[in-house]
Amino acid sequence: MEDAVKRLKDAVINYEMETIADLAKKALKDGVDPLVAIEKGLAEGIKTVGERFGRGEIYLPELVMGAEAMKSALAVLEPAVPAGKHRSSAGKVLIGTVQDDIHEIGKNLVATMLSANGFEVVDLGVNVPSPDFVKKADEIKPSIIAMSALMTTTMPRMAEVIAPIKKKNKTVKALVGGAPVTDTYAKEIGADGYSGDASGAVDVAKKLVR
Ligand code: B12
Structure with a gap:
């Protein structure tokens, strides 16, 4: 399970825009908590991308690709975030x-x-x-x-x-x-x-x- 989260992190870092949605689907199928996948996987990945951009190691196109990869995975993971117990408006x-x-x-x-x-x-x-x-x-x-x-x-x-x-x-x-x-x-x-x-x-x- 930890592997799946790490894999998602790496997929953002490596701008895997084409394959990351499938990785996210697989993670869900394997029972990974979508919130953990988002926060410990995707968000950590984009943090690394942002740091590299900040240090001038990569440029805007790479930053955009990292963000796009994150967005495709989010499209799969966000709808799977479990709803809270109470549905009446807080x-x-x-x-x-x-x-x-x-x-x-x-x-x-x-x-x-x-x-x-x-x-x-x-x-x-x-x-x-x-x-x-x-x-x-x-x-x-x-x-x-x-x-x-x-x-x-x-x-x-x-x-x-x-x-x-x-x-x-x-x-x-x-x-x-x-x-x-x-x-x-x-x-x-x-x-x-x-x-x-x-x-x-x-x-x-x-x-x-x-
Ligand atoms: C992805 C990204 C982009 C993408 C955005 C794609 C998109 N559709 O959103 C693109 C490539 C378009 C982009 C563009 C630019 N970016 Co940018 N970007 C980033 C990056 C790498 C990650 C941001 C992100 O999505 N993080 C992931 C999410 C999950 O984290 P988060 O946003 O921080 O949100 C979490 C918390 O902060 C909090 N939170 C967020 N909002 C709120 C609101 C409330 C109410 C609460 C309670 C909590 C909360 O909860 C969230 C979830 O945990 C950051 C680096 C960084 N360290 O933040 C740079 C960064 C923010 N970008 C930066 C820059 C400079 C730019 C550009 C100006 C680049 C350029 N030269 O054109 C443009 C800005 C255009 C504009 N006018 O806005 C700089 C900003 C520097 C500064 N002055 O402060 C950063 C810090 C990169 C850097 N190190 O230099 N960027």
Whole structure:
């Protein structure tokens, strides 16, 4: 079983876009927990790819290939993530990746995990203009507004959304995340919660709506 997870990690690192979906299917057939396959396999693989890109060892086309490989495997694994025990809505979450940022993999994972755990999730997608977040929050009145930012340059967009939303709605909670985001930064911009991974996001979201 560990082999299957390691194999998925390597398949992202080696950009196996054609074969990785089959590997994911096989892992499921062999009884591998889809969440473990995602977090210990795919996510670790893309982390390695990102580090290589950061060190200048590989270039954008390789980064794109790694991401594409991860996405094909996710298409198989995400629907297999077991739903939480309670199906009644735990609360409404408005989620999206902030303006000028097109990274969607982590945001999608968080959205999947939240809905698997009973939250009603409205996903605005990526590169969401800050005013759109505010407008949609006004319209659907979520209990939580969740934002993802993957770049140091786009993190400040989260503050741009939190301030006006909180001004209008005193009870809405802001949950933030993404690789460069930290707990300290989250507090600085007035967010109510932060998590470094998708399972943690569910725990924090549950606490926020309690
Ligand atoms: C894959 C990837 C891409 C893919 C994205 C594909 C897609 N459809 O999403 C592509 C190739 C398109 C891409 C493009 C770019 N990228 Co890029 N990319 C990455 C990479 C390697 C991995 C990101 C990822 O998907 N990780 C896997 C997921 C599972 O992890 P995650 O996103 O961190 O999410 C987890 C947690 O953070 C958390 N989380 C995430 N969101 C949220 C939200 C909430 C509410 C909560 C609670 C938790 C949470 O839970 C998730 C699950 O565990 C990172 C490297 C890295 N270390 O992050 C670089 C990285 C983010 N990219 C980077 C850069 C520079 C770019 C480009 C500018 C490159 C270029 N020159 O064009 C463009 C940006 C375009 C834009 N405007 O957005 C830099 C950013 C540097 C910085 N300034 O901060 C990084 C750090 C790479 C590097 N080392 O230099 N990228």
